Amino acid sequence: MNRLAAVAAAVTLVAGCSSGGAQQSAAPSSSSPAAQKVALTYWNWVPGMDKIVAVWNTAHPDIQVTSSTQAGGDDSATKFLTAAKAGNPPDLVQAEYQALPSFVAAEAVADIKPAADPVKAQFSEGIWGLVTLGTDAVYGIPQDSGPMLLYYRADLFKKYGIAVPKTWQEYADAARTVHAKDSKVYLGTFSSKDPGSFAGLAQQAGGQWWSISGEAWKVAINDEPTKKLADYWGGLVKEGVIDSMPYFTPEWNKALNDGKLLTWPSAIWAPGPLSTNAPKAKGKWAIAQLPQWNAGESFSGFWGGSAVSVSAGSKNKEAAAKFATWLNSDPEALALLVKEGSIYPAATKGADLLSEPPAYFSNVPDFWKQAAGFGAGARGFTFGPNVNVAYNAFKDAFDKAALNKTSFSDALQSVQDGTVADMTKSGFKLAQ
Structure with a gap:
């Protein structure tokens, strides 16, 4: 069986390859009964997870979980x-979420659909799609999410006489207005170092970078919505009305702190970085929906977030799936994730547990309610099995394009070509 066939079997595709999925889909039922005393190990990087696990262990003496803290990111994957x-x-x-397809491709995680189905309704369609890869299989329970919204300096919008942009065209017009009034001030910046942000904006635009067609992967990182996105930001960079400094750099921190950058299209976790990197601007930022490509629309995207998956090699899949489901859907567990882990739960009812606004946004008392509404319109999106390759190709190509103010569409094509070449070399079957 070639690698694509293995992937297709792993995700139990309903179109043409369901016969290869019996091993994965049957895994949970072949596991040790939950009534038998078992010990589980959970690798994660959520702060305070040991305290959350302790609550589970007290209530479930027959299923004891040990939390093992990991670094997170590519190293942990x-x-x-x-x-x-x-x-x-x-x-x-x-x-x-972006690493999960590579876990599925390696047949390293189990399909936990029987345990997951009862809690599916607690998650938005866009979030749930991130753990299914567009199939009937379920490869994890969503834990946290990063719906995107627009952060902006309300005081400086007033100073420069601009309104909160409702469309990306209005955003571009505002960028020109601001920079014309003060050449040292920019409405925003394009970061070539953060492909996750670009992917979230592509999702909002309607892009679909990977999909599964029959027994083959389809790669379309250069699809029309993403081309439109690339041309938009590339045009603003070339025009010089937005900056091109990467996020999370000393220069970016200073610009935010000094009021030289007026917006940040970011995720719901942004109050943390803002409070650290721009302390002088506390209480001066506000939030709004991401600008839309067409007036009247209400779309968003995700930047970041993760799920809890059960290892295909676990001898206690049923018990593990029971814990994963409890952790991310039980009201007590969700409250603990908020209190101890400081995360934004993926479950829709998790937002109700967040009452007090982040200290940095004390001027926005209904911060969480607003943010939940702005991020509710996330479109479906499927990550592929070699996201790391695509993201590295993005950094290389867009670094050069931003520096030289050359075509962002050409840079996007380079990402597409590099991603396809890697998948072909790795043995994945690609749809024509």
Whole structure:
């Protein structure tokens, strides 16, 4: 069986390859009964997870979970895949949404659909799609999410006489107005170092970078919505009316702190970085819906977030799936994730647990209610099995394009070509 066939079997595709999915889909039912005393290990990087696990352990003496703190990011994903290949993975793993397809491709995580189906209604369609890869299989329970919205300096919008942009055209017009009034001030910046942000904006625009067609992967990073997005930002960079400094750099921090950058299209977790990097602007920022491509629309995208998956190599899949479901859907567990882990729960009812606004946004008393509304319109999006390759190709190509003010469409094509070449080399079957 080639690698694509293995992937297709793993995701139990309903179109033409369901016969290959029996091993994965049957995994949970073949696991040890939950009534038998079992010990589970959970790799994650959520602060305070040991306290949350302790609550579970007290209530479930027959299923004891040990939380093992990991670094997060690509290093943790590589570590998990290595452990899975060696036959000694943890029972549960925190999986970033963009890393999950590579776990599925490696047959490292189990389909937990029987345990997951009862809580499906607690998650938005866009979030749920991130753990299904567009199939009937379920490869994790969503834990946290990063719906995107627009952060803006309300005081400086007033100073420069601009309104909160409702469309991207209005955003571009406002960028020109601001920069014309003060050449040292920019409405925003394009970051070539943050492909996750670009992916979220592409999702909002209607892009679909990966999809599965029959037994083949389709790669369309250069689809029309994403081309439109690339041309839009590339045009503003070339025109010089927005900056091109990357996020999370000393220069970016200073610009935010000094009021030289007026907006940040970011995720719901942005209050943390803003409070650290721009302390002088506390109480001066406000939030709004992302500008839309067409007036009257209400779309968003995701930047960040993760799920809890069950290892295919776990000897106690049923018990592990029970814990993963409790952790991300039970009201007590969600409250603990907010209190101890400081995360924004993926479950829709999680937002109700967030009453007090972030201290940095004390001027927006209904911050969480507003943010939940702005991020509710996220479109479906499927990540592919080699996101790391695509993201590295993005950084290389868009770094050069931003520096030289050359075509962002050409840079996007470079990302598409590099991603396809890597998938072909790795043995994935690609749709024509």
